[in-house]
Amino acid sequence: MKTTDYIERSESSILHTYNRYQIVLEKGEGVYLYDVDDKKYLDFAAGIAVNALGYHHPVYTKTLQDQAARLTHISNLYYNTPMMEAGEKVLKASGMARVFFTNSGAEAIEGALKAAKKYAFRRDGHAGHSIIAMEHSFHGRTVGALSVTGNAHYREPFEPLMGGVRFAKFNDPDSVRSLVDDTVCAVILETIQGEGGIYPADQKFLEDLRSLCDEHDILLILDEIQCGMGRTGHPFAWQEYGVQPDIMTCAKALGNGIPVGAFVLGEKASSASLEPGDHGTTYGGNPLACAAVSAVFDIYEQEQIIGHVRKLAPYLEEQLEALIRDYPCIKARRGKGFMQGLVVEDHPVSAIINRALENGLLIISAGTNVLRLVPPLIIERQHIDEMIEKLRMSLDQTL
Numbered sequence: 001m002k003t004t005d006y007i008e009r010s011e012s013s014i015l016h017t018y019n020r021y022q023i024v025l026e027k028g029e030g031v032y033l034y035d036v037d038d039k040k041y042l043d044f045a046a047g048i049a050v051n052a053l054g055y056h057h058p059v060y061t062k063t064l065q066d067q068a069a070r071l072t073h074i075s076n077l078y079y080n081t082p083m084m085e086a087g088e089k090v091l092k093a094s095g096m097a098r099v100f101f102t103n104s105g106a107e108a109i110e111g112a113l114k115a116a117k118k119y120a121f122r123r124d125g126h127a128g129h130s131i132i133a134m135e136h137s138f139h140g141r142t143v144g145a146l147s148v149t150g151n152a153h154y155r156e157p158f159e160p161l162m163g164g165v166r167f168a169k170f171n172d173p174d175s176v177r178s179l180v181d182d183t184v185c186a187v188i189l190e191t192i193q194g195e196g197g198i199y200p201a202d203q204k205f206l207e208d209l210r211s212l213c214d215e216h217d218i219l220l221i222l223d224e225i226q227c228g229m230g231r232t233g234h235p236f237a238w239q240e241y242g243v244q245p246d247i248m249t250c251a252k253a254l255g256n257g258i259p260v261g262a263f264v265l266g267e268k269a270s271s272a273s274l275e276p277g278d279h280g281t282t283y284g285g286n287p288l289a290c291a292a293v294s295a296v297f298d299i300y301e302q303e304q305i306i307g308h309v310r311k312l313a314p315y316l317e318e319q320l321e322a323l324i325r326d327y328p329c330i331k332a333r334r335g336k337g338f339m340q341g342l343v344v345e346d347h348p349v350s351a352i353i354n355r356a357l358e359n360g361l362l363i364i365s366a367g368t369n370v371l372r373l374v375p376p377l378i379i380e381r382q383h384i385d386e387m388i389e390k391l392r393m394s395l396d397q398t399l
């Protein structure tokens, strides 16, 4: 069958909610993907910051195979050992107190919001609390997560959403402060805004939010779904800032491709929020998902993945900075570690991305005019060189 036939067949059954790139991917090896015609692509998208260990990692694959043969699902009515192990590893990496495993990022956000509401309910003895979120944020597509997503285009058709959400300006402490009153139970933000266009939080902004939240007994929720799991050269991006959240959300690279997320609570939030009966999930944290999480942490440790990111990121940044000098339409670079964005002006990023695709390079966009680079964390120097070469070729052909 031809690629166009596969695409036509897919479109006749799958609800059209994505304008997909016109390729059909079949297999992966390391940092490369192959389509059904065996065309090879260098992957700097990683399934949107998911496949940190690339494709067909031997230890990861073997772990999933073994776990699938043993047990994939039992429900949360019983204990299972992969969940115990995965839980311990999340807490060791984060220094936090308790974790709840979900099936996705959006579900992790839902859980975090519920935990914050319950915390305030127990604090005040009544419901009706509000939440401060950020403009240009992205937290997911379910109704609760959408309610705190600062993009009117995503939200509008689905109004009314969850009430009591106020939007502040990212990196503007005063704009957050001006929205605080005694109804607020949480401030939620991405440590580095991803979908919105790769905007890292300022050091002072996070520090101010931490003290503002402490002053008013408000929970600070940091969404680490995209920027966490080593992508910035730290297990979680907030660790570089030294500002610990009360609740953190995690997903994407957490399972390296198995659908799994988590919300992770510090001592205060875990001891005074959700209680038995308050929250649940049928699949969340099942043995297969948790075996994946556990393997991811083990492999990170064995292969020193985070140290590798730290060591190689300056080289990536250097190469991207050189593009700013050589191409007038590339105005700026933003990001940390292996979460980088290039700001493009006067040319549609989609044209560059499509050209890159033809040249065998997968990159994606963020916001309206940002080229986003979120490669597998296992890339080596030669992959950065190959990416730059293909990106330069694509830019030369597009502009």
Ligand SMILES: *Cc1c(COP(=O)(O)O)cnc(C)c1O
Binding pocket: 104, 105, 106, 107, 109, 138, 139, 140, 141, 190, 194, 195, 223, 224, 225, 226, 227, 251, 252
């Ligand atoms: C991807 C993402 C989500 C949503 O995760 P899903 O698994 O798609 O539900 C939430 N927050 C951030 C920062 C994300 O990047």
